Amino acid sequence: xxxxxxxxxxxxxxxxxxxxxxxxxxxxxxxxxxxxxxxxxxxxxxxxxxxxxxxxxxxxxxxxxxxxxxxxxxxxxxxxxxxxxxxxxxxxxxxxxxxxxxxxxxxxxxxxxxxxxxxxxxxxxxxxxxxxxxxxxxxxxxxxxxxxxxxxxxxxxxxxxxxxxxxxxxxxxxxxxxxxxxxxxxxxxxxxxxxxxxxxxxxxxxxxxxxxxxxxxxxxxxxxxxxxxxxxxxxxxxxxxxxxxxxxxxxxxxxxxxxxxxx
Amino acid sequence: xxxxxxxxxxxxxxxxxxxxxxxxxxxxxxxxxxxxxxxxxxxxxxxxxxxxxxxxxxxxxxxxxxxxxxxxxxxxxxxxxxxxxxxxxxxxxxxxxxxxxxxxxxxxxxxxxxxxxxxxxxxxxxxxxxxxxxxxxxxxxxxxxxxxxxxxxxxxxxxxxxxxxxxxxxxxxxxxxxxxxxxxxxxxxxxxxxxxxxxxxxxxxxxxxxxxxxxxxxx
Numbered sequence: 001x002x003x004x005x006x007x008x009x010x011x012x013x014x015x016x017x018x019x020x021x022x023x024x025x026x027x028x029x030x031x032x033x034x035x036x037x038x039x040x041x042x043x044x045x046x047x048x049x050x051x052x053x054x055x056x057x058x059x060x061x062x063x064x065x066x067x068x069x070x071x072x073x074x075x076x077x078x079x080x081x082x083x084x085x086x087x088x089x090x091x092x093x094x095x096x097x098x099x100x101x102x103x104x105x106x107x108x109x110x111x112x113x114x115x116x117x118x119x120x121x122x123x124x125x126x127x128x129x130x131x132x133x134x135x136x137x138x139x140x141x142x143x144x145x146x147x148x149x150x151x152x153x154x155x156x157x158x159x160x161x162x163x164x165x166x167x168x169x170x171x172x173x174x175x176x177x178x179x180x181x182x183x184x185x186x187x188x189x190x191x192x193x194x195x196x197x198x199x200x201x202x203x204x205x206x207x208x209x210x211x212x213x214x215x216x217x218x219x220x221x222x223x224x225x226x227x228x229x230x231x232x233x234x235x236x237x238x239x240x241x242x243x244x245x246x247x248x249x250x251x252x253x254x255x256x257x258x259x260x261x262x263x
Numbered sequence: 264x265x266x267x268x269x270x271x272x273x274x275x276x277x278x279x280x281x282x283x284x285x286x287x288x289x290x291x292x293x294x295x296x297x298x299x300x301x302x303x304x305x306x307x308x309x310x311x312x313x314x315x316x317x318x319x320x321x322x323x324x325x326x327x328x329x330x331x332x333x334x335x336x337x338x339x340x341x342x343x344x345x346x347x348x349x350x351x352x353x354x355x356x357x358x359x360x361x362x363x364x365x366x367x368x369x370x371x372x373x374x375x376x377x378x379x380x381x382x383x384x385x386x387x388x389x390x391x392x393x394x395x396x397x398x399x400x401x402x403x404x405x406x407x408x409x410x411x412x413x414x415x416x417x418x419x420x421x422x423x424x425x426x427x428x429x430x431x432x433x434x435x436x437x438x439x440x441x442x443x444x445x446x447x448x449x450x451x452x453x454x455x456x457x458x459x460x461x462x463x464x465x466x467x468x469x470x471x472x473x474x475x476x477x478x479x480x481x482x
Binding site for chain 1: 278317318342346365412
């Protein structure tokens with residue numbers, strides 16, 4: 001290993017030694033007849049290729065320093081996040097991808113811009129070295145929250161259909177009839193990020209903080225960045241999940257305030 | 264267009280392709296006790312769901328008291344046209360909270376909530392005198408829950424009551440109470456539409472018999 005700007009460099013040969021850990025996982029799979037070797041191999045190849053590609057793309061973006069390229073990169077990340085959310089949710093009666101994409105774009109851009117431009121004070125606010133990794137962390141964390149919330153909303157509206165219709169029959173609006181369902185879905189999405197708030201520093205050290213420390217940053221500075229990131233993730237998760245749930249809830253009901261989702 | 268409900272050239276098909284109504288015209292007079300009969304899956308319950316807009320027809324118009332249903336604000340319509348579901352649905356709350364549920368909705372904000380004394384009188388009318396207002400509604404028997412749901416549906420004084428096989432899962436005592444209450448309401452001017460499987464006929468009220476089968480309605 002050679003020292004480069006605070007962090008020790010990892011050569012290609014050293015990287016291949018690290019691949020031994022994946023081989024160990026493969027041996028465990030074969031030994032226990034888990035039949036996960038193929039998935040493990042595909043996953044490993046995808047992981048390496050995707051990260052290498054991202055590394056080259058980031059180098060170009062950092063060199064060019066263009067707002068439009070940064071936003072295009074960000075939009076691409078959100079599109080992929082939406083695809084993953086769509087893949088996680090089986091419900092197809094109610095279209096949810098467009099509202100999910102729009103609310104993710106607006107919320108994440110706003111929160112990331114506040115963090116980079118106001119809290120960290122980067123100029124310009126979209127400086128890719130700051131904006132892309134921070135926005136990426138928001139997308140990654142909120143994507144899971146969104147999947148959990150939407151899955152919960154759809155399944156509760158279907159399994160508790162009679163209860164929702166009972167309220168409608170008693171004169172409730174669709175908002176009143178599904179208020180508790182939306183609350184439960186919101187909680188389901190928020191709990192992982194609240195758990196992270198409680199466990200960070202005790203149960204796990206987050207990747208960003210670890211990366212900063214490994215690259216030679218003062219641990220206290222890394223901690224301050226991590227605190228900002230944790231707060232940012234909780235806020236963006238809450239805002240994007242609320243926005244998507246309210247829009248999608250509206251699509252689950254028709255003009256007569258009747259429940260459109262069929263069991 | 265006279266009548267509590269007037270169906271004008273109404274068609275309804277479920278998303279899976281099951282046809283319930285095909286270009287049907289019929290009406291239910293104001294103050295009548297309409298009994299809806301037909302084989303399983305013919306669409307008896309769907310007919311009730313169309314009457315309070317839990318489903319929307321693909322074509323045709325349904326009028327309620329001379330106005331198309333689509334002209335009503337849905338919560339306002341459902342305040343006038345109460346619908347008792349086939350299965351008694353109560354949340355895990357007390358009997359008092361169950362009865363007062365309609366008053367938590369915006370459409371009933373202007374109405375005064377009944378006192379405990381009035382709520383107890385309501386329960387007495389449906390032979391639920393032994394049930395306390397602080398008891399958990401979900402812990403009651405099926406028959407008691409069905410009667411509680413009827414009391415809840417009637418608490419805001421609707422003009423019309425849609426009953427979806429209310430006696431299907433009830434014992435004879437509960438059945439008699441529900442039927443008597445429906446007949447009493449009809450005598451006082453309310454329109455009743457009741458889906459039933461058996462040969463039930465109401466007594467001392469103007470009855471209309473509706474049979475539904477293969478997408479057609481016959482009176």
